[in-house]
Amino acid sequence: NAGVMQNPRHLVRRRGQEARLRCSPMKGHSHVYWYRQLPEEGLKFMVYLQKENIIDESGMPKERFSAEFPKEGPSILRIQQVVRGDSAAYFCASSPPGSPNTEAFFGQGTRLTVV
Amino acid sequence: AQSVTQLGSHVSVSEGALVLLRCNYSSSVPPYLFWYVQYPNQGLQLLLKYTSAATLVKGINGFEAEFKKSETSFHLTKPSAHMSDAAEYFCAVSGTSGTYKYIFGTGTRLKVLA
Numbered sequence: 001n002a003g004v005m006q007n008p009r010h011l012v013r014r015r016g017q018e019a020r021l022r023c024s025p026m027k028g029h030s031h032v033y034w035y036r037q038l039p040e041e042g043l044k045f046m047v048y049l050q051k052e053n054i055i056d057e058s059g060m061p062k063e064r065f066s067a068e069f070p071k072e073g074p075s076i077l078r079i080q081q082v083v084r085g086d087s088a089a090y091f092c093a094s095s096p097p098g099s100p101n102t103e104a105f106f107g108q109g110t111r112l113t114v115v
Numbered sequence: 116a117q118s119v120t121q122l123g124s125h126v127s128v129s130e131g132a133l134v135l136l137r138c139n140y141s142s143s144v145p146p147y148l149f150w151y152v153q154y155p156n157q158g159l160q161l162l163l164k165y166t167s168a169a170t171l172v173k174g175i176n177g178f179e180a181e182f183k184k185s186e187t188s189f190h191l192t193k194p195s196a197h198m199s200d201a202a203e204y205f206c207a208v209s210g211t212s213g214t215y216k217y218i219f220g221t222g223t224r225l226k227v228l229a
Contacts, residue, residue: 004158006158033216033217035217035219042205042219042221042222043159043205043219045218091159093159103164105161106151106159106160108157108158109157
């Protein structure tokens with residue numbers, strides 16, 4: 001059973017370009033969470049999605065950032081017109097539906113560098 | 116609002132010594148609490164979790180943590196440090212029961228000295 005898969009692992013973008021980060025949850029998991037880790041900081045919640053629905057996007061910047069989790073395919077975190085301050089590690093986590101006693105499983109992250 | 120405070124951004128211990136990483140939380144509802152470990156350039160791996168069952172929680176790699184409601188603490192301990200324990204450790208509280216909108220502490224980087 002493969003874990004949470006994120007790609008690419010490393011992404012370099014020039015200022016003003018778009019960044020697309022992909023996350024394939026574990027098999028059977030229908031909940032996906034995106035977190036951002038800035039250098040020397042902890043992870044900050046960005047968005048919580050279920051299939052075809054955004055449940056909680058309270059941590060998403062108001063502009064340039066969007067996320068989706070379509071019926072088929074991976075979850076996508078999209079950052080338009082990237083700026084240097086977007087440089088960070090972006091982690092995806094997934095969990096199965098149901099009991100809160102289950103845990104969220106994290107991917108290895110995508111490290112975005114904006115030059 | 117919920118929050119997590121990790122005291123000590125860097126902790127150094129000698130190999131074989133006790134590891135103690137501190138975590139205090141704030142929550143208006145019974146919390147779910149977690150400790151994760153992050154090795155360099157890796158994702159987060161769950162060490163252990165507290166979900167209102169036993170207050171002493173045992174995790175992987177010899178780690179354990181004790182939930183103390185009176186002290187609002189969930190400190191992580193290991194009796195004897197190994198070199199392989201060198202990593203960053205994050206304490207987290209779940210923001211809402213039943214989901215995994217974690218609120219993370221700022222992390223503690225553990226260094227193990229030979």
